[in-house]
Amino acid sequence: MYYLPIASNEHHLRCNALFRRHSSGSTMDRSWYRPIQHVEGTRRKFKSVSLEEESLRSMNWLNLEPKHIINDNVYGSVKVPSPIDKIIDTAEFQRLRNLKQTGLVYRVYPNCEHSRFVHSLGTFSLAYTLVDKLRHNQPSLNITPADHTCVAVAALLHDVGHGPFSHLFDGEFAKRCGSSFKHEDMSIRIIRSIMSKDDIRESFKDILGQGKDYDDNVQFITELISSKPFEFKNIESFESLSNQQKRDAVKEEWVSAVSGRGPEKSFLYDIVSNSDNGHDVDKMDYLLRDSKASGVAITFSDQSLSRLLDHVRVVTDPISGLKRIGYSEKCQKEVQSIGDSRQELHSKVYQHKAVRFIEALMVDALIKAGPLLEYKGSNNDLFPLSRVTEDVEAYIKTSDFVEQEILNSSSPDRRMIEAQQSLQKIQRREIGCKVGSFEMSPKNATQSGGIENNEMGATEVSKKVEERMRQILKAIDEIEGLGGKLANVNFTVMHSVLGRGLDEKTHPIERQLFYRGKPKDSDGQPMEGFYVDEDYVVNNCPRMATKWEIFVMGDRCLKDEDNADLVKYISKALRDAGEAEKFLTPRKRSPPQEESPDPNCFVPAKRRLFPTK
Secondary structure, eight states: OEEEEOOOGGGHHHHHHHHHHHHTTOOOOGGGEEEESOHHHHHHHTOSSOOHHHHHHHTTOSOSSOSEEEEETTTEEEEEOTTHHHHHTSHHHHGGGGSBTTGGGGGTSTTOOOBHHHHHHHHHHHHHHHHHHHHHHOGGGOOOHHHHHHHHHHHHHTTTTOOTTGGGIIIIIHHHTTOOOOHHHHHHHHHHHHHTSHHHHHHHHHHHOSTHHHHHHHHHHHHHHHOOTTGGGGSGGGGGSOHHHHHHHHHHHHHHHOOSSOGGGGGGGGTSOOTTTOOSHHHHHHHHHHHHHHTOOOSOOHHHHHHHHHTEEEEEOTTTOOEEEEEEGGGHHHHHHHHHHHHHHIIIIITOHHHHHHHHHHHHHHHHHGGGOEEEOGGGOEEEGGGGGGOHHHHTTOOTTHHHHHHTOOOOOHHHHHHHHHHHHHHTTOOOEEEEEEEEOHHHHHTTSSOOSSHHHHHHHHHHHHHHHHHHHHHHHHHHTOTTTTTTOOEEEEEEEEOSSSOSSOOGGGGOEEEOSSOOOTTSSOOBOBOOOHHHHHHHSOSOSOEEEEEEEEOGGGGSGGGHHHHHHHHHHHHHHHHHTTSSOOOOOOOOOOSSOOTTOOSOGGGOOSOOO
């Protein structure tokens, strides 16, 4: 039995005297002490972090203690239990060490050299902690060891399908190759390859089961990073259904969308890759990690994350009736900051003008050298870089080292030489300079017809603006008699899509569920959640959640003082081209000043409010 002092401050001296008497052999006066039967339980209740040891014990991990404790510059440390370490030690996961998290951003922000490896570990840590908190705070959710493990594994492996320079490979490079490849598809293929290994099956059999049970859990892991089970609730006709019709529709839609878990575990699909509102652990980790590495401050912070984890609960969606991840009403600003911070980093870091220009040079190099770079796949077949996505074994041999492969190549082929020249421009920083830009709403482009609100649409806008600019500059050149200086100037029009994760009108917070009051789980049922109302959106969120930036990159010589006039012409031509294509609202011109003011009026014409009769 333990005794804790209940004496007030004024009795401290007396207590000390009692302890001294007791230590010298005297009988201690226990009237000042109250017996506490469950001190260990009380201490455990007030631990500041998740209950790793208790969680590991109930999850049937093979080892109660973490197998690895990895230092992390964002969370301090990441605890990796067994058998998760078995996945980390596979060649497929270790490959992520050779893929930079932010692609070519390090060419502009030198400290952004962290890898997909550390981001994946951080995402795993957040997912593990979040599920652990839900399991302790809401026992009625019946989160099983298999549920917890599947979410943790999905978080760990969600980016395992990325190619060289991350989003550059399944973005501009894939488009130039005429491919619709997405890294999520490759992640699923690699996950299945990893989880089918005999040693992995053996390590996870006590948690994920064997045979069909194991296969069903692997299917669940892939669904956590790729499925979109909540899209049906955004259909306008859904809200008009009766409650019973909604329940029937949810069951029918759910079965057609996913098979890993039933609707009673729908909240698990919100954690790793949330396609409904984007508030997932993947985004939370890369926002904090990339902001810290680049030195660019954002509104989402360590404190924001800590506050969200303290107030996360599973609530009932009032529209679909499904169980979803929700946060306390007082965390609305922290949730809003997730989408806002995404746009901040895209504007200042991921799509920095110099980064975009460097990416264009890199894509040129990969396209030219790609046919000459071959990787051995299954059955010893060779796959060029443009077709490497067809074979998993060949794909995992690619990494950011492809740049050095090109630079170190001794091939006399003209394509390889031209690719090397593009990469040498990056090394010498011959990347041009920005000479003009404007921001526009995607709505202006989509209304003109034939242009979609996506990356392809923004590319189409850039092409139209560049064509119109060249016409304008050629006309100015002839009028001003510049002898072809403007008509022959070398420039390119580029674009950046700066969004908060959803479409151009919807702020992510509009799709996030919240709860009011203190959370409770006494009746075994989640609280009913609610969405922010229209007044909150109008008063706190921008009218357009996504914007496009169109900008002109020209030769660095345009920054010379001798070319200042050319820069002015180009910048003005960019604006005029945007207005001519109706992508921009024409600027309001000041009314012309009267040349012959009324001699009887002593107020200057430009300040006159009422005309003289």
